[in-house]
Amino acid sequence: MAKETKRELDLTIETGVQGQYKNWFLDYASYVILERAVPAVEDGLKPVQRRILHAMKEMDDGRFNKVANIIGQSMQYHPHGDASIGDALVNMGQKDLLIETQGNWGDVRTGDDAAAPRYIEARLSKLALEIAFNHKTTEWQVSYDGRKNEPVTLPMKFPLLLAQGAEGIAVGLSTKILPHNFLELCDASIKYLKGKKFEIFPDFQTGGMVDISNYNHGKRGGKVKVRAEIEEVDKKTLVIKSVPYGVTTSSLVDSIVKANDNGKIKIKKVTDGTAKDVAIYVELASGISPDITIDALYAFTDCEISISPNACVIVDNKPRFISVTELLQLSTEKTKGLLQRELEIKLQELEAKWHYTSLEKIFFEEKIYKELEEKHKTWDDVIAAIDKAFIPFKKKLKREIEREDILKLTEKPVRRIYRLDINELNEQIKGIEEEINQVQFDLEHLTDFAVAYFENLVKKYGKGRERKTEIKLFDTILAKQVVIANTKLYVNYTEGFIGTSLKKDELLCECSDLDDIICFTKAGIMKVVKVADKVFIGKDILHAEVFLKNDERTTYNMMYLDGKSGVSYAKRFNVTGITRDKEYDLTKGSEKSKVYYFSANPNGEAEVVKIVLSPNCSARNKELEFDFSDLEIKGRGSNGNQVVKYPVRTVKLKERGKSTLEGRKLWFDDKFGRLNTEEKGQFLGVFENENILIIFNDGSYEITDTELLQRFDVDKIVLIEQFDPEKILSAVYLDNEKQQFNVKRFKIETTTLHNKFYFIKEAEGNRVEAVTSDETPILQVHTGRGSSIRSVKFKIANLVEVMGWKAIGAKLMDFSKTVEMEWAPKQDAEQPSLFE
Template sequence: MAKDNNQNNSNNEEEEIHDVIPVGGMYENWFLDYASYVILERAVPAIGDGFKPVQRRIMHSMKEMDDGRFNKVANIIGQTMQYHPHGDASIGDAIINMGQKDLLIETQGNWGDIRTGDSAAAPRYIEARLSKFALDVVFNPQVTNWQLSYDGRKKEPVTLPVKFPMLLAQGVEGIAVGLSTKILPHNFNELIDASIKVLQGKNPKIYPDFPTGGLADFSEYNDGLRGGRIKVRAKIEEVDKKTIAIKDIPFGVTTSSLIDSILKANDKGKIKIKQVTDNTAKDVEILISLASGQSPNVTIDALYAFTDCETSISPNACVIIEDKPHFLGVTDILKHNTDQTVELLRQELEIRKGELKEKLLFSSLEKIFIENRIYRDIEECETWEAVLETIDKGLDPYKPDFYREITQDDIVRLTEIKIKRISKFDTFKADELMKKYSDELAEVEYNLENIIDYSIEYYKKIKEKHGKGRERKTEITTFETIQAHVVAANNVKLYANLKDGFIGTALKKDEFITDCSDIDDIIVFRRDGKMLVTKIADKTFVGKDLLYVGVFKKNDERMVYNMIYLDGKSGRSMVKRFQVLAITRDREYDLTKGHANSKVSYFSANPNGEAEKVTVYLTSGCKARIKVFDFDFAEVDIKGRGAGGNILTKYPVRKIQFKEAGVSTLGGVDIWYDDVVGRLNRDEQGSYLGNFNGDDNILVIYESGEYELTNFELTNRYEAGKVKLISKFDPERPVSAVYYDSGSKTTYIKRFLIETSTLDKKFLFISEGRGSKLYFASTALKPVINVKYQDGKKRSEEQFEIEDLIDIKGWKAIGNKFPLQSVKDIKDITPKEEKKSEEPKKEEKGSTDKEKDKDVYTSGDSVDFDGDDDKEQLGLF
């Protein structure tokens, strides 16, 4: 017995051990339960109605409270708490969010502002009610699936029967456990149009539309799926040369956060502004006053590059389908919602069809019951059963005509007809009513047979009724990529210690190189033939014996480097011209053939592909017949940086000296003039001047009555406020001018050709005198002007063609008296076709090597001659 007891105890212990659940397993189950609950009941919307549970419960509660009047939001919150067991704060936030979308809820009071980030007033101060649109498309108890609320006291909808792509119209954002969702809002009318296209068998394209307006680039939208991206921008306008205005802000950004980002960019030196003023009221308006000498065009680009004026949004369309999260594109969501709308409309028609059939049935029964005086046959019946049996027998001849069997409930309903109704029964009215039911039934049956056409008409009616004032706010466009280093303000100075090999912004005791931005890359070339590109810093060691230090611009095909180096293996001097288009930062590149003791003898950097001439001096003891000769870099083709080069000479070189500047060997370059900063550029900022080749110049005419010829170097700086006219110089095109001579107090007109050729020197072409001033200047062939002048006590206007007033004379000539003397203003009204500049042309590469930069030598990169019969390379000796 003791043994048996011990065995039983042992078995019980084993059973208890098997029942033990590890703590880790308990946490796993609890976590999965919690994750499922958050995903399904809190964060992710259902695809059917597009609502999260809290939103659905708010809509249901508001429908229960709906009497056409506004209700305090505090009361709505209280009503919703009967269904949503998560406190008033989450319900209040959800109501505010829905109200600000201005679609399902009509609001009254201070509901905040998504543009400025202002919060709404307390729930006890603001009111709401369902919109007419919500009442039209969201509710129908007859087709709603119901479930018990969390405490079992009430019923709430599983999903609302929404006959509209509500999820896409409102948009939604939520973070669950292990996943998130972000569906962006779309335009009301565009969704309806897209749903109609789906019903027509087409594949529509829909893009988000943000309530904040602005600009958006959807080229990488990816149908709203994970991995997609949208770039959104503020809408910025130039008010004047010193002020720009932000009119719309990007979605997800407030005016406050936007201004903060602008001030931070200014503090970091990325942009240069004087003041930011927020004038936002009914419409967004943020005014930005520019610092002196700042270009509005460049500043606008810099705002996009360095502030929240441009942001990126990553959509992630995740929805609940049959109690499971699914990742769908917005097109699939739209098709699902459209199919659901068709099904709901079909259900509503079926219900209405049944209702009409029942009405026809009972109307027929009522007519038979009264017209055939069946009600009199029951007067002699002594029991209730006899009454029902008598009526049933009276209906027997007509039963085959009914669509279903007559039930006892139908007969009971006939007994409930009042005597007053029987006495006033009108057969004609009864027939009219039955005809009305029959016609409506026929229409319903027709709509059921043509449910797609019916659905299309439904969408059209919704658009007609509720679509007014819901036009697209966000402009769909494509953004150009703004290069940050191009638009960044020059906020640091670059210095270099060429001998010791240090560069940086903190070396203020060393040689100043250039103004630049703190995001620029710096390129350096060393005597040993090595090249390096590195990020600008306070102090960086890049190698001793630096030849050149400058700002590196990626893919700059205009910058050409000319170099002569001694090859350490053969002793020959090699010459090469090359570009540096793309590199790996902080990696050394060897520009020679890589042999030891190679070194650079001559080096120059040429921003426009110039090819200068140099004088080469050979050693006195060498065997060359000609020991001093000139070499023109224009004879060498531009190749990749890895090219070995051509042989300059096989004899030892004593020194190489610069002889004279050359012209560009590249094609022409398009030049623009920014009249705010007074600088030339190739970034399409300002006015287009033309396509320039190496020997072309720029003509500048100043307010002072002076003209000047300059080259088209981008480093040129002009006093913008004093420039009257700037254009590409054409020696065959005359200058027309009207000026006032203070000495004789007379207004003159003159036409002349530019006869001087000296660059960077100003020539006065009007009379000298403190009060002399230039009214008008033009290089148009046939300029036309409108002159406002004082005629006695009144002001008059008159037009002149300058070509008719004077011939071309010398630039020093005084000119002819102008027909009008009391000139107040002269306006250029030359026809557009006369003033129109040539269109920008694509650059021609000329002799530039088409191959990309390589790190290896390729055939044809160098020319070598061996033996005593070597030809004299390049025809020099």
């Protein structure tokens, strides 16, 4: 009996409090997902946005309304108070798509808030009125208090959700759909309707640059990187000209200050000069490279952010994760269906209008209206008589005559009918028939009609909606390479400690807290550790420095004693990769092994050493020399070559060596504007002490070194190659003032690095058309278009002499918009040309 009572009690609790909590939570979760956080696929709107637009449509008279009034009107439909409505309204207004604004609506770039609702005004845009409203195709439901009707969804004839973007956090899920470009969405819809492939990518109001290589069609797991646009004003100043999506100028400045305070970057001052356009000025500290600072700003501040899209929408009253591609397809099909429904409604209205106009014509033309003058007992008899009079003409009509049709005819004033009135009715019927034919044609060719609809949207509303965000492939910036070395690292060679807190010991170097340090001890142990306060390496540290991963040029020369055999060995090796904090034995691993000699060589230098043997050994010659260049560079685990089997007293440097490595091979990656050693892009040559020459399209050149962290604007470069001061350059440029092309040949006579020098006449509109360092350049010039193209060749070396780099040059030909220039292949040099 007691068990039965306990079971009943447990059941009561489960169906009581616990059951209610379970049901309430599910109800709450469903409400948040469906009614607050996640947009509907049909119109791309959350409920609050839909209710705001509906309220604005009710208020619409073409004039601006106070936002406070719009909020009040919206509260009839939205039960969550004025604050949530006001925030949603401002958010939509700032997107500049569905709502025209007046007054201070804030700024998404700076994070400034909008003015109070009583001070700002809004109205529906013409685009909104065209794409979002049609009372006849709207499905309605009762509002939350039962007093009014509101739309279930708006009949949206445009992929609004992709244009505006959306973000929301619900219970157990979230959505983040990035905004896309208006023109590109229309173009994608047109391509989809035509059965063509299409791709759409994010576009942000704030501009900047976006890397969409991992966008993954906006699905979960995808990612985009967004960067601000940073330009070099001069060697001491940078200007940030845009902010990434979701970042404000104030938060960006804060992130720069924080990175500077943490020692990641080094700047003098940052100033926010944003007005009409974003302009954040960054003044560099003395001796700091602008290129490295730009990389550091991307690596350590909000100048670059990563966004993970997550397209979740309500489909069939359920949340669903889809791609933006599928989202556009659904929206386009929805638009096509709405256009079809509008055409069908229009066709019904036209057919009804044709029917009544035809009745009216017969009514007057056949004088049926005279039945109204006859003496009938009742009004029903009048209606019956008129209906009977129409019997001979019913074949001319497309449907039966209803009582309402006759009642409508009798309401017209009886007046004298002229022939002109009948002709007017005939014209009306003819016009209606033409409209009916057109609507029927559009229904039969619905896809073409939908394509024309999107093309019309572009024509009417596309101006000024061009893409703002540049799609670009970003290079990978390694934080270790660009972080400022502002940490002092100390070493105690005897005790075997390194660290930033050992200030009483010897200063090793300045580094960053992101660096790794490689250390070698007298016992032949190698270890790589992170920069820290204090780290034990091992007694008698021989050498320590910042470790560069994958460095194949730094070569270590070492001579050591094998403690087991007593034989001395020499080896040369690189260290390209390791496991941090692991000890590596560079000897044979025997006890009492020790290192006699050790050197680190950044370019593979191989020195000569003097070996002095123990005076008690049996060797005849107690002194000998050893040249490390006789050894091959092998892996760190190699034993090395035997040098001597007798006991060694000392090993000392006798002669510094030269590099045993060939010069460094460099390439120019024209995707990222970077120098590299990974064989990406254009091969520039083998470099030892040579520099690089860069010629820009504005008529300037610059000589620079081979530092890999430099950044170059690919779009401005017309020539980049290894610099040879003896080479003769041939250049053709536009003299915009005289409207002619000039040609010149010259040598680079300056030697200053990292400075721009202009070699053409400086004036607005002047630009370099072609430049080469070939010895016998032939310029091919094409003029005209289509079948009237004319081509000529110029042997430049025969046209002009070598002149000074500042010379204006000689006239080549008059300017023409149809001119195209290119250098002929070298094999064409021996062929005759038109102009020598």
